[in-house]
């Protein structure tokens with residue numbers, strides 16, 4: 001099958017970007033069913049906002065960068081923040097947990113992310 005460069009619209013910034021023939025082949029080889037939704041810049045940005053962390057079992061976990069609703073510092077959570085719920089960093093989560101335990105209401109998510117992720121090595 002022949003691949004041709006196609007123009008797609010970035011869902012993030014609305015700009016058109018090229019989904020190159022090479023990329024299409026790569027996507028096909030990787031078994032990706034969805035076309036890329038973001039342009040290269042937004043994708044790079046999005047990538048930076050994520051953390052892939054290996055747990056003790058060797059499983060990789062994906063963390064999303066967001067901002068703590070309590071202290072405003074960067075927080076990493078194991079789910080994609082939707083904005084409908086406040087997200088706390090590790091420190092504030094502990095404080096919130098204590099508060100909620102006293103109040104009786106339990107949080108339904110338990111972010112377990114590194115509080116200070118190391119910077120990505122250049123590659």
Ligand SMILES: [Zn+2]
Pocket residue numbers: 010011012013014015038039040041042043
């Ligand atoms: Zn974009």
Ligand SMILES: [Zn+2]
Pocket residue numbers: 068069070071072073088089090091092093
């Ligand atoms: Zn916090």
